Amino acid sequence: MPNHASPITNYAACILAIETSCDETAAAVLRGGKLLASEVASQIAVHAQYGGVVPEVASRQHLRALRPVIAQALAAAGVALAEVDAFAATCGPGLASSLMIGTSVAKGLAVALRKPYLAINHLEGHLLSPFFGTHEGVRPAVALIVSGGHTLLVEIEAFGKYRLLGQTQDDAAGEAFDKVGKLLGLPYPGGPNVNRLATSGDPARVDFPRSMLHSDDFAFSFSGLKTSVRYLLPKLGDISLPDVCASFQEAVVDVLVAKTLRAAEATGRRLIAVSGGVSCNTRLREKLRAACAARGCELLVAEPALCTDNAAMIGYVARLMLAHGQSSALTVDIDPNLRLVA
Amino acid sequence: MTILAIDTSTNHGGVALLVDGALRLDETFVADRSTSSSLFAVLERAVALVPRLDQVAIGLGPGSYAGVRIAIAAALGLELGLGARLIGLPSVAALETDAPAWLAIGDARRDTFYFTRVEDGGCVEGPLLVSESEVRARIAAHESLPVFASVALPAFPAAQIALPSAGRLARLAQMGRGITATGELEPIYLREPHITQPKARSAGG
Numbered sequence: 001m002p003n004h005a006s007p008i009t010n011y012a013a014c015i016l017a018i019e020t021s022c023d024e025t026a027a028a029v030l031r032g033g034k035l036l037a038s039e040v041a042s043q044i045a046v047h048a049q050y051g052g053v054v055p056e057v058a059s060r061q062h063l064r065a066l067r068p069v070i071a072q073a074l075a076a077a078g079v080a081l082a083e084v085d086a087f088a089a090t091c092g093p094g095l096a097s098s099l100m101i102g103t104s105v106a107k108g109l110a111v112a113l114r115k116p117y118l119a120i121n122h123l124e125g126h127l128l129s130p131f132f133g134t135h136e137g138v139r140p141a142v143a144l145i146v147s148g149g150h151t152l153l154v155e156i157e158a159f160g161k162y163r164l165l166g167q168t169q170d171d172a173a174g175e176a177f178d179k180v181g182k183l184l185g186l187p188y189p190g191g192p193n194v195n196r197l198a199t200s201g202d203p204a205r206v207d208f209p210r211s212m213l214h215s216d217d218f219a220f221s222f223s224g225l226k227t228s229v230r231y232l233l234p235k236l237g238d239i240s241l242p243d244v245c246a247s248f249q250e251a252v253v254d255v256l257v258a259k260t261l262r263a264a265e266a267t268g269r270r271l272i273a274v275s276g277g278v279s280c281n282t283r284l285r286e287k288l289r290a291a292c293a294a295r296g297c298e299l300l301v302a303e304p305a306l307c308t309d310n311a312a313m314i315g316y317v318a319r320l321m322l323a324h325g326q327s328s329a330l331t332v333d334i335d336p337n338l339r340l341v342a
Numbered sequence: 343m344t345i346l347a348i349d350t351s352t353n354h355g356g357v358a359l360l361v362d363g364a365l366r367l368d369e370t371f372v373a374d375r376s377t378s379s380s381l382f383a384v385l386e387r388a389v390a391l392v393p394r395l396d397q398v399a400i401g402l403g404p405g406s407y408a409g410v411r412i413a414i415a416a417a418l419g420l421e422l423g424l425g426a427r428l429i430g431l432p433s434v435a436a437l438e439t440d441a442p443a444w445l446a447i448g449d450a451r452r453d454t455f456y457f458t459r460v461e462d463g464g465c466v467e468g469p470l471l472v473s474e475s476e477v478r479a480r481i482a483a484h485e486s487l488p489v490f491a492s493v494a495l496p497a498f499p500a501a502q503i504a505l506p507s508a509g510r511l512a513r514l515a516q517m518g519r520g521i522t523a524t525g526e527l528e529p530i531y532l533r534e535p536h537i538t539q540p541k542a543r544s545a546g547g
Contacts, residue, residue: 056407056535063411063528067418081422097408100378104412107382108419111389330386331379 013085013322016070016109017315020102021094021122022149023053025065028311029077029084030319035133036077038305038312041065048188052178059097066105073311084115086327088318091119092338093149099334107330116327118318123340125313127154127162129302130273132316141300142269144260146284147276148174148191151256153218153263154340156273159320164341165263166218173252174278176222180229180248184241194245195281201246203283205239206232208251210258218263225251249283257287264297275302277309345397346388346420347512348413350381351405351433351529352492356508357384359391360516366391368509378412385416395426399515401433401506402522403530404448404456404469405492410529417527430523431514432469432530433506435460437490445489447477447501450532455497459484463519471532 012032019026023046028038043061047053074081089106092099103119110117126145131138142165143154151174152167171179174191181190186197208228211221229248236244256278264272272292278284279301292299306313321327345360355373359366367388371380389395398417403410414428421428434446443461446469450456455477458468472480474497481489481498490504514520 050537054535054537057537059407059411060528060531060535063414064526066415067422067526070422087419097411100408100412101415104378104415105419105422107378108385108416109423110419111382111385111416112420112423114389330382333379 013319014079014083015086015088015315015318015322016073016084017120017311017318018066018070018089018102018106019122019309019311019314020062020066020098021090021092022098022309023047023058024309025062025069026309026311027066027070027073028315029073029079030312030315031079033319035312035315036079037073038310039069039073039076040310041069044189051182051188053095055095055097058095059101062098062101066101081109081113084113086116086118086318086322088118088120088314090122090125090314091332092122092335094122094336096334096336099336103334110330116322117330118321119328119332120314120317121338121340123150124317126150126275127156127340128159128317128320129275129306129313130300132306132313133303134300138320139271140269141271141273142260142264142267143273143275144256145276146173146256146274146278148172148178148189150276151220151222152340153260155263155267155269159324162341165267166220166259168220168222170221170223171226173220173222173256174276176226176252177278179226183230183233184244191278194249195283197242198246198249198283201240201242201244203246203250205243206247208247210251210255213255213258218259220255220259222252249281253281253284253287256284257291260288261291261295261297264295270296271298271300273300275307277307280304280307343396343516344392344394345399345512345515346395346426347399347508347515348381348417349401349433349436349506349508349511350409350413351401351403352409352505353406354505355381355409356506357381357388358508358512359388360512361392363516365509365512373409378416381412381416389420395420395424397515398426398428399511400428400430400527401436401508401511402430402527403433404450404532405433407529407531414527414529428525428527429515429521430527431511431520432458432465432522433511434458434469435463435465435520436506436510436514437504438507438510439488439490439504441488443487445481445484445487447489447491447495447498449495452536456532459487463514463517465520469530469532
């Protein structure tokens, strides 16, 4: 079934974007290339008591939170719904019971106001988020998406033209951070707390394995590293918690940096774009900056507000789709396992 | 008065449009748990028939949480976009039957069932989360009433199959009967989320 509204092909379109792929309920309003508002209702406090995201709880929360989050975004943007030219929502990958809430609200709005609907790939949102707000827009690059749910290297040729170079074969890097944080008894989510403690630790104190560092591909593996931390804990001796955090973090960062730079070398790309929640990690940013400077590469890291799950990045992809004359049929369903590259 | 009614609490979804007492649209579709595409195709046709919507009536179950949430979320979009008022009714109060009163039961998993007694378009008892033996006791206490379920229940082979009707939901909304919620809608949650907590483990474990 074709979408009822004609595609919009101008860059000045006003877009309301919704993101509910996991445990953040988010809405953003964009007009042209400008972000007018980006609101996020985090569920971290709700899920903290369970030590992780509970899909049924997340779905209930999204349903309760979306109306006020949308209202806040529109109010902050100073935009009335009638002014919105298109409605976008994350259609995957993510939790099915969460994705269906945001997509259904966006589709309902599109039906009500007879405007286009855009189904957005969450990974594409992260992938292109470093380019949001830049004068040049999307440029050819090697991109590292590193978050709690994903770790992958992608070659960007242009908007919509991507090549998967490699991805994690087990845990995502952020997942390893969170699991290690949990093992160490740190508050949920563990990743930022591991990063915080690591700042006062010795990254060379424990020589954790750098899994797949020298493999002849761009794949990652972090589950073994997490297991190494678990085996170390009963025999810590005088090794401090900050030392464990710093050493673990160093092992993750070393592999991420080395493989990203190697991917840039292999593809001939001189621009490295980094996104996802783990790209907020201070040590990763520091080592990427140094490595890029040493190799003469340009580094583009997503703004911190765009690193964790947010709707602004979904709106940015929606804007690019509209500018390319694309929209989605209302029959496009969610896909919890949606891939970036088919 | 223009009322749009949606029920996706079972896998037999339905959308109805009631305009000044006349059904302008009454469509059913397979509402698979993982897909909402059929719903939005029908909604698009329904909204195109009228210049405005006064109310959107949603069947809140008991039934598929996923299905009901899709309907509520879609209705939220219609509410925000068109200013329609959202109202919620139990889906079991809008079963396709000529009976004036009935008992509705269903499998609520983990060896439990829901039970409700419907009269005059509203639930006068329940929906309750009860054991199989309690369902039997409650059925026995109302032996003159027919017993309906949306799918066959091996434990209750005498229960007849009856499905929620969006058209009946719209009629109930028009009459103001059985309305259990307005504005902030949620599925009829029979229980808190089932969460399996990991066994406690020491930092060294």
